[in-house]
Amino acid sequence: MTKRTFFTRDEVVIHNSxxxxxxxxxxxxxxLTNLFQKRMESDSVNDCLNLLLAYAGKDLSWCFxxxxxxxxxxxxxxxxxxxxxxxxxxxxxxxxxxxxxxxxIIGRITCLxxxxxxxxxxxxxxxxxxxxxxxxxxxxKEKYKKRFNxxxxxxxxxxxxxxxxxxxxxLFMDKTLTQNGILxxxxxKLGLPPAIWLFYNS
Numbered sequence: 001m002t003k004r005t006f007f008t009r010d011e012v013v014i015h016n017s018x019x020x021x022x023x024x025x026x027x028x029x030x031x032l033t034n035l036f037q038k039r040m041e042s043d044s045v046n047d048c049l050n051l052l053l054a055y056a057g058k059d060l061s062w063c064f065x066x067x068x069x070x071x072x073x074x075x076x077x078x079x080x081x082x083x084x085x086x087x088x089x090x091x092x093x094x095x096x097x098x099x100x101x102x103x104x105i106i107g108r109i110t111c112l113x114x115x116x117x118x119x120x121x122x123x124x125x126x127x128x129x130x131x132x133x134x135x136x137x138x139x140x141k142e143k144y145k146k147r148f149n150x151x152x153x154x155x156x157x158x159x160x161x162x163x164x165x166x167x168x169x170x171l172f173m174d175k176t177l178t179q180n181g182i183l184x185x186x187x188x189k190l191g192l193p194p195a196i197w198l199f200y201n202s
Contacts, residue, residue, distance in 0.1 A: 005029075005107035006132040009059075012109070016057030022106070023052075024059040025099060026068055029107045032056075035091055035098050052086035063087065068099070110134055114177065114184060115193035118144055121161070122200040128193060137173045137180065137196075155198040171196070 007029050015022035018040070021032045032052070039045045063071055063084035070087035072080050082088060090097050098104060110132035118127045127148050131140050137157060145152035159182060160169035171180050178184065182194050 004134075006110045006134040007107050008110055008113045008130050008132060010130060013057040018053055018056075021053065021056040023055060023057070024061065024109060025064050026061045026066065027109045028068070028105055029109060030099065030104045031106045032098055032104060035089075035104070038092065046089075048086045048089050051084075052089065060084065064099070070099070112184060115188050116140065116177070117193050117195040118148075118198065119161075119195050120149070120155070120198045122155075122198070131177075133178065133184065134176060136176055137171050140177075140196075141173070152198075154201055156201050158197045158199060159195075161195075161197050169197070 009024070012022050012024055012029055015031075015033075018036050019033065021036060023030050023032060036045070036049065036053070039049060063082070064087075065071055070082045070084065073083050075081050087097065087099055091101055095101065112133035114131050114133050116129055116131050118129060120126075127144065129140070129144060129147070131143065135143075141152050141157060157171050157173065158169035159171050159180060177194070182196075188194065
């Protein structure tokens with residue numbers, strides 16, 4: 001079974017162009033990049049897809065019910081129509097609707113977004129990063145590596161400022177912040193978030 005990927009809303013909103021488009025449906029993150037690439041190759045991008053593109057990076061939950069099916073209304077002519085017309089678009093003539101195609105689902109929105117300080121003891125650089133409560137330390141490291149420090153693998157990650165490996169600073173890299181004893185507190189939102197300390201592994 002593939003491990004589920006979690007995202008913050010800020011991680012979704014940046015995927016907002018025709019060659020990189022994600023949307024959210026009731027907490028599920030859907031990648032529609034392939035849909036648009038196929039349609040562009042066949043020159044079949046229509047007004048409905050252009051409307052969908054306008055919502056790239058956004059939450060479309062308002063036009064789906066709790067079962068993730070589109071919400072419909074009756075128009076002035078008595079016809080049943082979706083409140084968001086792009087839901088009628090399919091991957092191709094033979095495939096399912098884009099919102100019902102499991103291949104497009106890449107993860108979920110986190111149940112709890114956490115702020116975390118990452119302190120580099122070598123450079124004295126302090127980064128505050130938003131992460132998912134479900135993220136393992138390895139997943140957090142990959143996010144930090146991608147955005148801030150490509151040399152993140154060359155550091156030992158610890159939960160105290162002590163470099164003494166015999167003390168309680170050891171982190172289990174395959175476990176979450178909570179599983180490592182770094183518990184969530186309300187003051188993270190407004191005050192000083194918890195810290196992870198990086199020690200250069202020379």
